[in-house]
Amino acid sequence: MHQLQQSVDATPSEEPAKRLGRAIVVTSGKGGVGKTTTTANLGTALAARGARVVLVDADVGLRNLDIVLGLESRVKYHVLDVLEEKVSIDDALVADKRVETLSLLAAAQTREKDEVDTEKMRALIQMLRERFDYVLIDCPAGIEQGFQNAVVGAEEAIVVCTPEVSAVRDVDRVVGLLGNRFKPQLIINRLRPQLVKKGKMLSVEDVNGILHLPLLGVIADEPEIIVTTNKGEPLALRRDGATASAYHAIAARVAGEDVPAPTVEVKETSFLDKLGAFFGGRKS
């Protein structure tokens, strides 16, 4: 019998208890708020600490995580190949060459979310928990079948929210659907401190005044993220810079370290920046 089917059929008493890794779903409800970016960077930062990390792309039909990680050319098989028992987990895992404890299980690109057998997905995540310290699951947008498949094997949730009323409302809905069992924690993404200062964007307090969730971290709206995403080099491969540091601080918090409260610096526009703007935006 195939490994995965055995695991679906197994009753807990049949196997000796193993120390399982943590399965954490990264979700949001709303699309495009930064779930995949967060999964890639948090996974990279956790692996850089020496933890064994697998990133599971549960966005079947719209896979992206492989590109953000720069691993797309090495993906041969995907999560549905494993669920349908065409290949083993080992065949489908892609090991990152830059951070040796980081692996990816890619999503199928030409299949539909409702082709996923939810019970087999649960069994797959369970098997990954036996081999990795962290199983981070990149959830698709929405709250339909794709969401159900992504959360079924998870025990914890990280919700990503941008400082927009619509994103906050969707996170609120998702947290309600998840319930307390998932101990949801919040990452606020794409904050622009200058806009908050001018009262043109929701602040961390505004967002969490509604959500009331444990705050894991705040990530600024960071042009470098778009550059690094296009290069397939997650920002968290680096240690320098405020945003890379913010991802490493989030990883430390996830790992249970007592790290100081998250903040985002408000960069004052310097005289040279103003001069640059005066000369058509050219930076000196």
Ligand SMILES: Nc1ncnc2c1ncn2[C@@H]1O[C@H](COP(=O)(O)OP(=O)(O)OP(=O)(O)O)[C@@H](O)[C@H]1O
């Ligand atoms: N902190 C950030 N600063 C700037 N750009 C960001 C930031 N986070 C994410 N982005 C950009 O926003 C876009 C959407 O991000 P991403 O794909 O991670 O969102 P998503 O929630 O996974 O989307 P989907 O719901 O479609 O899966 C990408 O172009 C990404 O580079």
Ligand SMILES: [Mg+2]
């Ligand atoms: Mg995504």
